[in-house]
Amino acid sequence: xxxxxxxxxxxxxxxxxxxxxxxxxxxxxxxxxxxxxxxxxxxxxxxxxxxxxxxxxxxxxxxxxxxxxxxxxxxxxxxxxxxxxxxxxxxxxxxxxxxxxxxxxxxxxxxxxxxxxxxxxxxxxxxxxxxxxxxxxxxxxxxxxxxxxxxxx
Numbered sequence: 001x002x003x004x005x006x007x008x009x010x011x012x013x014x015x016x017x018x019x020x021x022x023x024x025x026x027x028x029x030x031x032x033x034x035x036x037x038x039x040x041x042x043x044x045x046x047x048x049x050x051x052x053x054x055x056x057x058x059x060x061x062x063x064x065x066x067x068x069x070x071x072x073x074x075x076x077x078x079x080x081x082x083x084x085x086x087x088x089x090x091x092x093x094x095x096x097x098x099x100x101x102x103x104x105x106x107x108x109x110x111x112x113x114x115x116x117x118x119x120x121x122x123x124x125x126x127x128x129x130x131x132x133x134x135x136x137x138x139x140x141x142x143x144x145x146x147x148x149x150x151x152x153x
Contacts, residue, residue, distance in 0.1 A: 084110040088140055089123020097149075099131045125149070 004010060024036035038045040048056050058065050086109050091099060093107045101117055104110045110117050119131060121139035128148035136144070141151050 082115050083118040083135070084114055084116070086110060086117060086119050087122030088119065088125045088143055091119075091125055091129060094129075097127070097129050099129050100133055104134075 022032060022037075023030065024032045025034070027033045035045065055061075058067060060066070086104060090109050093109060094103050095107075096103065099119075101110070101112075104117060105112045116135060118135040118137065119140050120137050121143055125143055125147045129144065130149060131144060131151045133153070136151050144151055
């Protein structure tokens with residue numbers, strides 16, 4: 001055993017563990033020329049079949065594939081906006097009287113990288129706050145105004 005350090009430049013496989021790959025289709029003298037070891041015709045001689053995992057992906061032996069026999073329904077809107085929901089009870093964590101997206105991010109209630117924020121009437125509010133630049137549900141707006149606060153667009 002030598003005290004030489006192991007590094008990327010000194011790595012080597014164990015003797016006898018690494019075999020050269022089989023080079024297919026390299027002439028009659030190679031032993032795997034012409035049909036490259038696949039024989040003549042047949043499904044196993046065809047490209048795209050019988051590799052790792054078997055047949056072509058989703059091929060069901062001639063049966064109607066699942067993706068074609070299941071009915072297609074619905075629609076996914078690519079422009080959908082997922083709102084970040086904040087309840088009125090959570091506003092106790094926000095210091096000061098002004099509630100904006102920035103103060104909510106600072107309080108850790110919403111993520112700066114995600115979509116728009118909406119304020120819902122979950123819980124109550126016991127102090128007057130000014131809400132700026134947030135979407136507010138109707139019942140949350142009523143509770144904020146009843147507590148002496150204001151909602152600005």
